[in-house]
Amino acid sequence: MNAADLGLPVDVPSTALFTDQYELTMLRAALTAGTADRRSVFEVFTRRLPEGRRYGVLAGVGRVLDAVENFRFDPAVLEFLRERSIVDEPTLEWLSRYRFSGDVWGYPEGEVYFPGSPVLRVEGSFAECVLLETVILSILNHDSAIAAAASRMSAVAGGRGLIEMGARRTHELAAVAASRAAYVGGFDSTSDLAAGFRYGIPTVGTSAHAFTLLHDSERDAFRAQVETLGRGTTLLVDTYDVAEAVRTAVEVAGPELGAVRIDSGDLLLVAHRVRAQLDELGARDTRIVVTSDLDEYAIASLAAAPVDAYGVGTQLVTGSGHPTCSMVYKLVARAASADPKAPLVPVAKKSLGGKASVGGRKWAARRTGADGVAEAEVVGTGPVPADLADRQLLVELVKGGQVVGREPLEAARARHIAARAGLPMSAVQLSRGEPVLPTEYA
Known part of the structure; x- marks a missing residue:
């Protein structure tokens, strides 16, 4: 459901000056x-x-x-x-x-x-x-470039989840259009609330490294997040030591922990290690989400990794090297x-x-x-x-x-x-x- 469906006002200014x-x-x-x-x-x-x-x-x-x-x-x-x-x-x-x-x-x-x-x-x-020339080309060239990149990423993701999270890597209005185009191209959700509001795209998001660093310990941060958002939340586990973080995450949330997110390092190697550790700790249903400057080639390289979802930002909202059509x-x-x-x-x-x-x-x-x-x-x-x-x-x-x-x-x-x-x-x-x-x- 989007803003119009809810009967909320949506800004529709004149587009007449979006022209040469x-x-x-x-x-x-x-x-x-x-x-x-x-x-x-x-x-x-x-x-x-x-x-x-x-x-x-x-x-x-x-x-x-x-x-x-x-x-x-x-x-x-x-x-x-x-x-x-x-x-x-x-x-x-x-x-x-x-x-x-x-x-x-x-x-x-x-x-x-x-x-x-x-x-x-x-x-x-x-x-x-x-x-109408300029405004039509402005929209189609941008959105089609993003959708093409999203489609390539979707094709190689093999049915695994795809999260668009590039709002901080482009102009604030372009970010909303990029979220929409990525959704057309096969992405499942976005981190951008404006895109969710305007177009009804599913939105997701939990926490960044700053939230962990705010607390006196990683355990305190995980506990605060789980108590607030529930055991099904996604915990970010690469702020300090990944293995220790995974252990702490399962201790705090139990085997019902929804997911862990890995945002750095050798993602292929780390994902295998984290999957093995989660299984050993009894958290067999806990999903693994990876981020960190992914593009279609990086996603393809992770096809054999035990990854459940990918979060993609910079490369997606810039057309993965081709920002126009x-x-x-x-x-x-x-x-x-x-x-x-x-x-x-x-x-x-x-x-x-x-x-x-x-x-x-x-x-x-x-x-x-x-x-x-x-x-x-x-x-x-x-x-x-x-x-x-x-x-x-x-x-x-x-x-x-x-x-x-x-x-x-x-x-x-x-x-x-x-x-x-x-x-x-x-x-x-x-x-x-x-x-x-x-x-x-x-």
């Missing part, structure tokens, strides 16, 4: 030229995956819908633009009435994507669509004239250095083999082949300016697990390689 100034100068020039009302189609895609990654994970769609819904120019925003002389009075008047009235289609949140996948398509007048927002079609009935004309950027785009309003489908495993991402601008009609990936998200595609976060999380399972097995290998599916243009 050139969006507004383009708008002003288009209004002057008489081209602002031309029907246009923009698409979000990436030309390539981060080096070594074999699939992408789309996250942040729900946040994009909120941002589009709240993209409005209130009096304070308009006054800021006026004081800075960023646009002229006719443009300010136009902005004062702005509400997105177009359509948005896209891959549903949690779906996987590949180079060229049209993960979001925004349709409407040039003026109303161009303003390099998604772009490109005009791919526009009306031949200002006439509302004018046909769409494909347009595309043609430039050197691999930055060209493919024109035309696109559909996308995923072709699968007889065994149900995905074989290719197929993208086209013409009629959809009959054999791909029921494999189309884009769904309607906004219709006539009204959000129609909002869904529970759990749905996105479940969708990602299913989408990843439908990829070839090599998709979850950590060895570097090309995208696991080719992108074919029809």
Whole structure:
């Protein structure tokens, strides 16, 4: 249950200034030229995956819908633009009435994507669509990068618990978005209470080394925590001597002790020793949680260790080396004239250095083999082949300016697990390689 479910107020400020100034100068020039009302189609895609990654994970769609819904120019925003002389009075008047009235289609949140996948398509007048570029890219590039890292970690965790705990390693607002994206990518819980409040993500947390150091002895600290939180709590056992701490923890909490956490040292070796010691002390059901700068490679290296859950911070909230997905927002079609009935004309950027785009309003489908495993991402601008009609990936998200595609976060999380399972097995290998599916243009 989240804040909205509880009927509590959730801050929804205008998102209109989450943009680059050139969006507004383009708008002003288009209004002057008489081209602002031309029907246009923009698409979000990436030309390539981060080096070594074999699939992408789309996250942040729900946040994009909120941002589009709240993209409005209130009096304070308009006054800021006026004081800075960023646009002229006719443009300010136009902005004062702005509400997105177009359509948005896209891959549903949690779906996987590949180079060229049209993960979001925004349709409407040039003026109303161009303003949304920066905020859409800001959300999708960040959230999808976190979700991709989370997915890789989830894939190698083998069903063991995953706790997102990176709030102190990134901007306070980015931390909330990162928690949400990590949950979509397969994490089970977060330490960030703001994420729990806003999105209903399960939250966890017990104590840090400071709590142990506060007390006159480790035993006193453990006793205080158990008396307060119960025997099912998690005790941090690496402040001083791990073996002594484990012994004390079981003496204080008994064999019903919920878990111990290890945050330093050779985690593989220490985890084996702690498991053996817990078993000898009769605490066979006590779980072992490990933290300490983990990433997907460290998690994979602990596959043979008696570990029950992983807590991941820095590497997760920074995309495990790839903090962005390099998604772009490109005009791919526009009306031949200002006439509302004018046909769409494909347009595309043609430039050197691999930055060209493919024109035309696109559909996308995923072709699968007889065994149900995905074989290719197929993208086209013409009629959809009959054999791909029921494999189309884009769904309607906004219709006539009204959000129609909002869904529970759990749905996105479940969708990602299913989408990843439908990829070839090599998709979850950590060895570097090309995208696991080719992108074919029809």
